[in-house]
Amino acid sequence: MEFLQQSFSVKFDYKVYFTTHLFDRANDTLSSFLKERMEEGTIQKVLFVLDQGVDEAHPGLKQGIQDYFETVDNIHLILETLVVPGGEEAKNDESLLYQVIDAVNAHGIDRHSYLVAIGGGAVLDMVGYAAAISHRGVRHIRIPTTVLSQNDSGVGVKNGVNFYRKKNFLGTFAPPVAVFNDYHFLTTLSDLDWRSGMSEAVKVALIKDASFFDWIEHNATMLAARDMGAMKYLVKRCAALHLDHIAGKDPFETGSSRPLDFGHWSAHKLEALADFSIRHGEAVAIGIALDTVYSMLTKRLSEADARRILVVLQNLGFPLQHPLLKFEEGNSPLLDGLSEFREHLGGKLTIMLLIAIGTGEEVHEMNEKLIRESSEWLERYAHEQTIRL
Amino acid sequence: MEFLQQSFSVKFDYKVYFTTHLFDRANDTLSSFLKERMEEGTIQKVLFVLDQGVDEAHPGLKQGIQDYFETVDNIHLILETLVVPGGEEAKNDESLLYQVIDAVNAHGIDRHSYLVAIGGGAVLDMVGYAAAISHRGVRHIRIPTTVLSQNDSGVGVKNGVNFYRKKNFLGTFAPPVAVFNDYHFLTTLSDLDWRSGMSEAVKVALIKDASFFDWIEHNATMLAARDMGAMKYLVKRCAALHLDHIAGKDPFETGSSRPLDFGHWSAHKLEALADFSIRHGEAVAIGIALDTVYSMLTKRLSEADARRILVVLQNLGFPLQHPLLKFEEGNSPLLDGLSEFREHLGGKLTIMLLIAIGTGEEVHEMNEKLIRESSEWLERYAHEQTIRL
Numbered sequence: 001m002e003f004l005q006q007s008f009s010v011k012f013d014y015k016v017y018f019t020t021h022l023f024d025r026a027n028d029t030l031s032s033f034l035k036e037r038m039e040e041g042t043i044q045k046v047l048f049v050l051d052q053g054v055d056e057a058h059p060g061l062k063q064g065i066q067d068y069f070e071t072v073d074n075i076h077l078i079l080e081t082l083v084v085p086g087g088e089e090a091k092n093d094e095s096l097l098y099q100v101i102d103a104v105n106a107h108g109i110d111r112h113s114y115l116v117a118i119g120g121g122a123v124l125d126m127v128g129y130a131a132a133i134s135h136r137g138v139r140h141i142r143i144p145t146t147v148l149s150q151n152d153s154g155v156g157v158k159n160g161v162n163f164y165r166k167k168n169f170l171g172t173f174a175p176p177v178a179v180f181n182d183y184h185f186l187t188t189l190s191d192l193d194w195r196s197g198m199s200e201a202v203k204v205a206l207i208k209d210a211s212f213f214d215w216i217e218h219n220a221t222m223l224a225a226r227d228m229g230a231m232k233y234l235v236k237r238c239a240a241l242h243l244d245h246i247a248g249k250d251p252f253e254t255g256s257s258r259p260l261d262f263g264h265w266s267a268h269k270l271e272a273l274a275d276f277s278i279r280h281g282e283a284v285a286i287g288i289a290l291d292t293v294y295s296m297l298t299k300r301l302s303e304a305d306a307r308r309i310l311v312v313l314q315n316l317g318f319p320l321q322h323p324l325l326k327f328e329e330g331n332s333p334l335l336d337g338l339s340e341f342r343e344h345l346g347g348k349l350t351i352m353l354l355i356a357i358g359t360g361e362e363v364h365e366m367n368e369k370l371i372r373e374s375s376e377w378l379e380r381y382a383h384e385q386t387i388r389l
Numbered sequence: 390m391e392f393l394q395q396s397f398s399v400k401f402d403y404k405v406y407f408t409t410h411l412f413d414r415a416n417d418t419l420s421s422f423l424k425e426r427m428e429e430g431t432i433q434k435v436l437f438v439l440d441q442g443v444d445e446a447h448p449g450l451k452q453g454i455q456d457y458f459e460t461v462d463n464i465h466l467i468l469e470t471l472v473v474p475g476g477e478e479a480k481n482d483e484s485l486l487y488q489v490i491d492a493v494n495a496h497g498i499d500r501h502s503y504l505v506a507i508g509g510g511a512v513l514d515m516v517g518y519a520a521a522i523s524h525r526g527v528r529h530i531r532i533p534t535t536v537l538s539q540n541d542s543g544v545g546v547k548n549g550v551n552f553y554r555k556k557n558f559l560g561t562f563a564p565p566v567a568v569f570n571d572y573h574f575l576t577t578l579s580d581l582d583w584r585s586g587m588s589e590a591v592k593v594a595l596i597k598d599a600s601f602f603d604w605i606e607h608n609a610t611m612l613a614a615r616d617m618g619a620m621k622y623l624v625k626r627c628a629a630l631h632l633d634h635i636a637g638k639d640p641f642e643t644g645s646s647r648p649l650d651f652g653h654w655s656a657h658k659l660e661a662l663a664d665f666s667i668r669h670g671e672a673v674a675i676g677i678a679l680d681t682v683y684s685m686l687t688k689r690l691s692e693a694d695a696r697r698i699l700v701v702l703q704n705l706g707f708p709l710q711h712p713l714l715k716f717e718e719g720n721s722p723l724l725d726g727l728s729e730f731r732e733h734l735g736g737k738l739t740i741m742l743l744i745a746i747g748t749g750e751e752v753h754e755m756n757e758k759l760i761r762e763s764s765e766w767l768e769r770y771a772h773e774q775t776i777r778l
Contacts, residue, residue, distance in 0.1 A: 001406065001408075001418055001421070002406065002407040002408065003404040003405060003406045003407065004404065004405045004407075004544075004625070004628060004629055004632055005402070005404055006401070006402065006403050006404070006405060006544075006564070006632045006635070006636060007400070007401070007402045007636065008400075008401055008635065008636035008640050009398040009399065009400045009401070010398065010399050010401065010640055010641055011396070011397075011398045012395070012396070012397055012398070012399065013394070013395065013396045014395050015392040015393065015394055015395070016392060016393045016395060017390065017391065017392045018391040018392065018393075019390075019391065029390055032390070039645075039737060040737070041737045041753065042737050101552075101559070105552075105553050105555070105558070108732060110732055110733075110734075110735030111642075111643075111734070111735030112645070112735040113735070132561065133522065133559045133560065133561060134558070134559065135557075135558065135560075135735065136547065136549060136557065136560045136561055136562055136642075137561065137562065137641070138735075155393075155395075158525065160525060163490075163494075164494050166494070168524075168525065169494065169523070169524065170490070170522045170523065171522065171524075171525045172521065172522060172525055172526065172561055172563075173525055173526065174561075175395070236393070239393060240393055243393055243395045246395070246397065247395060247396065247397035251397050251399055252399055252526070253500075253525075254500075256428075256501070343497060343499055344499075344524075345499075345500070346499030346500030346501040346502070346524065346527075348428060348429070348430045348431050364430065
């Protein structure tokens with residue numbers, strides 16, 4: 001057989017910065033970054049896209065950005081800041097994607113210029129996708145503003161939009177050139193958004209880092225009470241675990257294994273059933289609870305550990321079940337979630353379960369009867385708790 | 390400054406196979422490839438998209454593919470083969486892209502299944518883009534059918550479609566999982582398509598490989614007369630030089646340097662001026678002629694070498710000039726091509742010129758007066774040739 005072998009590696013490097021008040025003129029985190037990457041003989045442009053929720057919570061932000069860039073030489077700030085609706089709407093409405101691409105074209109953002117997104121995970125995913133496909137990739141900077149995006153999706157390498165009502169049907173793997181986590185944005189989050197970002201931290205602790213789980217356990221009530229010191233630690237530790245995971249075996253996920261999707265097969269189904277009215281983080285907490293009990297009923301995980309996990313989720317303020325997933329006459333829409341998850345991964349069904357706090361185990365099938373028993377176990381557990389209160 | 394450093398490499402490997410009659414049941418090039426990548430517990434699907442021109446020139450091909458896959462176990466061939474118009478139309482008409490993405494969705498092509506494109510460079514670019522963005526990348530196989538796509542674009546890592554009438558405005562860098570060059574497809578090409586693919590071979594020889602240029606020079610008349618043995622050598626040598634180049638410094642082109650774009654700044658402009666009615670390869674030949682003369686007039690390249698290059702282009706059957714680029718009253722639309730090329734690259738203008746056959750040199754500006762003189766020199770040259778005949 002006659003062939004030529006092609007083989008090469010592409011190196012990706014980026015920093016995830018942690019700061020407060022990124023656009024304070026005295027804060028040189030962003031300006032130093034841009035200065036380091038200046039290129040002789042070119043004027044680099046910067047175009048901002050802003051999550052509407054952030055715009056409303058921080059009415060001075062747009063002006064603050066303009067003031068900040070007055071101090072940065074040789075960078076051309078595009079004065080028109082695009083504002084797009086946040087949440088899943090940003091990924092469902094194709095016209096928003098094209099609004100961003102139109103602006104890239106209209107303002108001549110080239111492969112050496114920057115497209116910056118400020119917002120929650122959905123806005124970052126949509127703008128990141130626009131950046132990845134425009135001119136085969138313009139430089140993309142992420143400024144995540146929620147707990148979830150600062151500790152999870154915003155620091156990673158994926159982007160995407162929904163299509164055919166399917167989550168992330170269109171998207172790419174495209175690392176940003178930098179991520180700037182500004183803790184100040186967390187102060188204006190609703191309690192629901194503050195809380196729901198923490199389920200990914202519980203998840204990554206459970207599959208990778210028992211001592212981080214211990215820390216969350218000890219600090220759960222402070223975290224629930226919006227203690228910023230505790231939250232800063234949680235965000236940074238969780239981001240670090242995510243970065244390590246991505247840099248590990250399979251950054252662009254060519255295999256079927258996705259350990260970080262622990263608790264996600266049922267969470268995805270729940271989000272779809274709720275027409276995305278439920279937060280991703282809330283759905284993940286419910287998914288973690290279910291797969292924790294399943295791990296216990298299949299004798300992988302001790303009951304004591306399972307109960308510790310459920311208590312932590314509750315102390316953080318999460319519900320452990322959702323009416324949409326309930327079994328009735330032995331059936332639940334939940335069960336379809338397994339085959340949909342397989343299709344989503346591609347290839348073989350691969351589900352992460354727990355054998356201990358901090359240690360996961362991958363399986364390639366789940367027993368429907370035991371899924372139902374896990375759901376019923378959780379119902380009894382919740383009932384006992386109610387009685388105790 | 391507080392930050393976490395992310396750093397990882399992604400390895401890309403693929404083979405470019407050379408064969409004849411790929412879908413002959415006795416030919417196991419493709420079936421062996423698929424068998425090697427089979428995964429226990431999954432049925433991988435294969436969806437074909439076919440260039441209409443190829444479909445018309447090879448009316449038995451669709452049936453041939455079906456017959457071939459009857460011999461391949463555990464692979465599910467999708468019986469509906471999509472047929473799309475070839476040429477730049479494939480990249481200009483957005484509805485064709487969505488037709489491919491619709492089929493990916495309808496047939497449940499997942500990240501472990503295959504989307505195969507058979508056709509010229511434009512169809513490969515469009516289908517490759519659809520593959521790259523569906524589910525963040527389904528496996529993409531390319532079967533180039535023209536000289537140009539077999540020796541150049543089809544073996545590389547880029548895809549894209551035109552948008553806002555701008556060439557490749559949307560696209561990604563996404564290596565295929567394999568390329569199958571089937572020489573038999575070259576037998577049905579028009580003389581124009583046969584010839585126009587050879588200009589990229591001349592180009593890559595001129596900037597990288599003097600001995601390959603010597604070979605083309607010796608075989609120019611045989612190549613023009615459609616000798617298949619000579620063409621096989623040209624395609625394979627040219628593909629090898631392209632693969633080496635991509636695997637070199639900057640596979641995903643983050644810098645401003647693009648040596649392979651020798652002769653391309655004026656070629657891009659000419660294609661746009663002609664509304665893509667001229668073949669890319671024809672435009673590149675004209676671009677090579679212009680930058681060869683410019684290299685000579687700026688004392689980089691000897692006149693003897695410049696004349697050798699022009700003679701080779703002519704012996705291959707290329708015109709050296711085009712009326713659309715003519716200077717009138719000291720001006721030509723050609724001159725706008727320089728700034729457009731800078732925008733296309735992003736960053737600093739970087740143009741490759743020649744200092745010898747086989748050796749290029751990058752410059753960051755070109756002199757408009759000397760561009761005009763180069764154009765006029767070529768006009769006199771063509772005129773002298775006509776008189777001599």
